Amino acid sequence: MxxxxxxxxxxxxxxxxxxxxxxxxxxxxxxxxxxxxxxxxxxxxxxxxxxxxxxINEYRRVSREEVQYRDEIRLLRLKAKEFSFIGKLRVDNTIRCSAALVASSLVITSTACFSNESPQEIEVIFRNGRTFTVDKIVKPDFCPELSLLHLEVATEIKPIGLCHGDLPLGISASMMMASPDLSFYGRRRTQIISNRACKTTFMEDDSVFITSNMMCALNSVRPEKCGTSPGDALLIDHQLCGLNAYGFRCFANALNGDLYINLSKLQPMINDLIRKLNG
Structure with a gap:
């Protein structure tokens, strides 16, 4: 037959x-x-x-579980490639904050991640354990809440671009989170809300300052779902529009907001600084 x-x-x-x-x-x-x-x-x-x-191809039976496992692996690989610009800062052998690669040898993060550490005490880790040492920390005068870290060696990782233009209230965005070892990426759909919500959220924290360079993004009403860290990215159409300034301060059954540095507003000045530092 x-x-x-x-x-x-x-x-x-x-x-x-x-x-x-x-x-x-x-x-x-x-x-x-x-x-x-x-x-x-x-x-x-x-x-x-x-x-x-x-x-004539050779065929074999594949279980439903194996198909689902392959789909999950494929999705994780796609996410890893899509979010490869996300890094973690290791300070004194402790994972402290997130960061975002914006040029081959530059990452940006929140100034709240540091106290008086020298560049030699800071390492930037990307997925698969790729580690880079830092040789310079720059805190721009136009936004003291933002820090740029210059890497001693340029990476081959594709950097994320900064968005530009106004970010009106109500615009949709993606609140990014990542596990300390970057084996897991979480993304929460959010929207930009009034800074008044963040003033209420951070009211009892004397170390927090809300400036004109910041914007507020809606977080979860359930504190156990609030997992953002300083330096986490806020994305719109896969462009970097915000950088988490202080991490989360969530309360049960409250309108919780996270403060983000408005990179869209600062984009021209940040890009000029990036070109200067990255050669």
Whole structure:
């Protein structure tokens, strides 16, 4: 039965070939060659007069669980590639904050991540454990809440671009979070809300300052779902529009907001500084 199906397929193909070429007879010296591709099998060389090749693949049963597992792995790889610009700062051997790669040798993060550490005490870690040392910390005068870290060696990781233009209240955004070892990325749909909400959220924290360079993004009403850290990214259309300034301060059944440095507003000045520092 198997050989018969192969021959019938070849015959139909030959007839179609001749019909296209205006002839009603089968091609001269028409042959059928069956190839079984698989590991360990030598590729077959075909003579020139073998015009038809019938390829038969080898199949095996795949369980539903295996298909789902493959889909999950594929999704994780896509996320890892999409969010590869996200880094973590290790200060004194402790993962302290997040950061975002904005040029081949520059990351930006929140100034709240540091106290008086020297560049030699800071490392930037990206996915798969790639670690880079820092040789310079820059805190721009136009936004003291923001810090730029210059890496001693440039990376091959694709940096994230900064968004520009106004970010009106109510615009949708993605609040990014990542595990300390960057094995997991979380993304929460959010929107920009009035800074008044953040003033209420951070009211009892004397170390927090809300400036004109900041904006407020809605967080969860459930404190256990609030997992943002200083330096976390706020994305719109996969462009970096905000950088978490202080992390979360969430209360149960409250309108909780996170403060973000408004990179869209500061984009021209930040880009000028990036070009200067990154050469």
């Amino acid at each position: 198997h050989s018969l199906l192969v021959c019938v397929s070849a015959l139909c193909f030959c007839q179609l070939f001749e019909a296209v070429n205006g002839s009603g007879t089968l091609c001269k010296d028409c042959r059928v060659n069956v190839i079984y591709p698989g590991r360990g099998k030598i590729p077959q060389q075909l003579p020139e007069n073998h015009l038809i090749v019938r390829i």
